[in-house]
Amino acid sequence: MKILVCISHVPDTTSKINFVNGDSEFDTNGVQYVINPNDEFGLTRAIWFQEQQGANVTIVNVGGPETEPTLRKALAIGANEAIRINATPTDGFFVAKQLAEVIKTGGYDLIIAGKESLDYNGGMVPGMIAGILGYNFVNSCVGLTIEGTNATVNREIDGGKEIVSTTLPLIIGSQKGLVEEKDLRIPNMRGIMTARTKVITVLEPVAANSNTKSVQFEKPAPKSAVKLIAADQLDELINLLHNEAKVI
């Protein structure tokens, strides 16, 4: 089984979010980057397939050379090889087009991409790849087993989950639940050493449109300070929620 895990290189949650160049670009100064958490759940599941079912795991990212440390980390966790598509990810469709090309050429059986990224939260890349390639697709995946070419997938739905059956090749949108947080792999020294010699293949992008463009960023208006209510004045809290906030 050939697995491709799509890795987004995103600012860590605790990063300060600021913008430069007239608020048109994200300020990367001092920002710590990580593997997108939803992708990391998928990567760990892929490593399980590698260990238990002999799968080969390739990771792929669309980004410049500055994203390679994130790819090295994913290699240290256990991916066999890496591909970097050397382009600036301008929008979800552009990224999906690049990934679709890699998938077509590589003949992967299972493609895992986080259901959304931590930075732009678009939640569109896995679905767009599926749309472009016409592959089977299950989003919000919280469980996956594969036997031969048959897949059983648990999908999170509003208020519960559903079990779906489908066949490979398959694209899934991964999230927490596919593996649990405690199962996430932390690279060990041996993994880090081995990752140094693994190959990152750099591909040039194929021609593709961006269908959207970022015009400008804005930061939310500063929040007014919390209204503190004394613990023996709970009637006042109810009054405020009813008359001021109008939520009860």
Next chain:
Amino acid sequence: MSLLIYAESAEGKFKKVAFELASYAKKVAESLGTTVTAVTINAGDVSDLAKYGVDKVLKVNNNTLTGFSAKAYADVIKQAAQKESAKVVVLSSTTDSIYLSSLVAVSLDAGFTSNVVGLPVSTSPFQVKRTAFSNKAFNITEITTDVKVIGLAKNSYGIIESNSSLTEEDFNPNIDAADFNVKVTSVEKSSGKVSIADADIVVSGGRGLKGPENWGLIEELANVLGAATACSKPVSDLGWRPHAEHVGQTGKPVATNLYIAIGISGAIQHIAGINSSKVKVVINSDPEAPFFKVADYGVVGDAFEIVPQLIEKLKAFKAQH
């Protein structure tokens, strides 16, 4: 040309989000000088859509579409958009709609922007405002294609009544057998409980509750308010509560009208998942808890003393209102 929405229903009844989508679409259609068409799938009586400004309904009634199939539903929406020559398609942010939105966008060669909040900033060029960086920023995005798909962020616009005279039309799109290559074999839904996705109010507990045996407090407060219950990540990691209740960055996102956090300190990952809720209340014994920085109302004190009192007072309040 018109503006198309997919008005979601479950078991023959519209979801609330269908009315929010209609209210929003009505305003956008006005600014574009066009009308609103809704496509429905096995929705039963569709006349309620007239209250929220929908001008025309394309009713799809098809037994093969009884269970949700993202590909088949996306195919229906695509064909409805083509039939109406829709230039703008507005979809919601339910789990199902997020699932099918990208498929719709690709099939229509449309640019797609999700998590859109508010009306378009400009209609020519077509620019919308969306959230980014887990609600820590907004981005103005321009959609440059002829057909545009917008995903409206949950609970971001509200339901606004505006009467219209509704034309109903039966619509029979071609459904391809290949649309069902992903088959639902079973559905597990917790019945009788308000789900986090549908709730107007969410009551959430953290490690400050000291143990799973104290969850009765959270549940009782939720009951009084008709709210869903949720928990912080440590609580689900400790196994006090099921993972399905974990809200936050890696858990479920919450965008309710009222979020009440009890014994939750407010780690940045938790806040990232809940901060699009409109009103946040925090009850915590630690006045330095970071949650107080993002909350609208706060009570400093012992949850085991405050919450029972709050329950009694809310019961009395509810009896009068």
